Amino acid sequence: MPPIPLPTAVPLTYYLILSAILFALGVAGFLFRKSLITVFMSIELMLNAVNLTFVTFSYQHKQVDGHLFTFFVMVVAAAEAAVGLAIILTVFKNRGTLAVDEIDSLKL
């Protein structure tokens, strides 16, 4: 039985669709999840979708600009996580809950 010929490269569109799906999942998680930590993780997922797009097109354009942007996005995500977890911790200390709907002393 002859070996099945493998495609030489995954088409670009696949990457784009994958990153769009990841991004949409991140948005959905942000909108529908109740726990603060999960909501925060959804944002990281969105940023990773961005990274995937950058790396894909950096490869396609044969440049390093996109790779560079990826590193900056990672740095930003780390900084946001550092500050974000500190804030979440303070919220938890003052209220003893991490459910988004219960944190409502400022009226909507």
Add this chain to the structure above:
Amino acid sequence: MNQFYTPTDHFSLLPALLLALFGCAILMLDFFVLPHPRQKRWLIFFALLGEFFAGLALYRQYRFLEDQSIPALRAFSDGLIIDGFSIFFNAIFVAAAVLVAIISYRYLEVEGEHHGEFYGLILLAQCGMYFLASGTELVTIFIGIELMAVTFYILVGFLRSDRRSNEAAMKYLLLGAFSSGFLAYGFSLLYAITGSTRLPKIAAELAQRPATDPLLLLAIVTTLVGLLFKVGAAPFHMWAPDAYEGAPTPVTAYLSVASKAASVAVLVRLFLGTLAPHRINWEPMLAVAVVLSLTIGNFSALSQTNLKRLLAFSSISHAGYILLGLIAGNRTGLTGICIYLFVYTFMNTGAFLVLISLRQKGMTGDDIDDLNGLIHRSPGHALLMALFLLSLGGIPPTAGFIAKYYIFLSLVETGHYALAITAALFVAVSIYYYFRIVRAMFLNEAGQLLPALPGWGARVGFAVTALATLAIGLYPEPIIRFAGTSLLR
């Protein structure tokens, strides 16, 4: 060409470098050298020194452009641009940061949360804004917006033991990070389409693209969503009322003027510069955002009882007016945006300053009822508040009138009559809720509250904001000329 760090680069980066340096130095000084609470006053002095040097570096840039009579100076191979526009916006940021620094001193004392890092964070946020006003490269803009946003998350939650401040910080953090995700996705698509992160190159590539390209459309939508979040325009305004109400009042002032101005600077650079050929795609979306901002901002403000929340909704509607200049998009519109943001810096900070002066131990002073009979308790404050509210409402002879006049003029010039009429009607609505506050101050019975205690910071702050609000209203020529030099290209 490929020299790593030329004198031009240094010259164009200097204000941001100074701000970062002084900002970090204040963090260090606070921790290691001046830990005693009584020594905090030196830190504000140090922050003002940093602002002074940054302002000096900006002034040198301004003189350089004037002397050489060149429209713009590009540095870091198109990464940064120094032009009249960036200098104008940076002048706004310096003014806002100085005002906020001097009015925070007494507020933080009253709150019992006086920490030196407050002043350091103000400078660091301004450093981020510098890159928003002068960055012409997607990475630079993204880092600038994040530097500004992350420092603001901390500043909003600065009152650590106050549940409302925590909650405001959390909501601002989540929605801010969410919008950053959108912005980054938009930037990644722009890079995907054009293969460059530098705005001039992106503009050249995009000009040849058909307007119906779905990828381009997605890029425009996500970028616009991300930036409208930051500006605080509806329908992406949900964070604004909560963040404004819960944040320490000086931070609310800083957030509402400087952060808004910086985000508008990016919007103008991206949408009137790079994406101008695709106006047909973004103009309808922006128009919807403007009408929603005007409607939600003005109608929600009508029913508010908390002053900070009321001013938050009013700031959403002001975002709508500012974006109208972007829709008009001509010379007058751009001048209008610049003047509006400049004037808004003073009148809005002034209004928040009145609230800060009313703040005393054990009482917040941010309900409308707290202002009852203010004219009997502290007549000076009542008159100043009335002046700022008149200006926010856009009534002559205050500065707010000049700002609104230019925006409306630009709309009429470009034939956007429907938008102009809608916006003018909403001015009438806004005057109603501004006058509700005036009525409480002048006509209602005085409450039990003590008169306001002005400190030296509040006195200086009042002098500057009131003088600017009146002077620009009565004699607007200099500011119009200054804004005129700031036009793109």
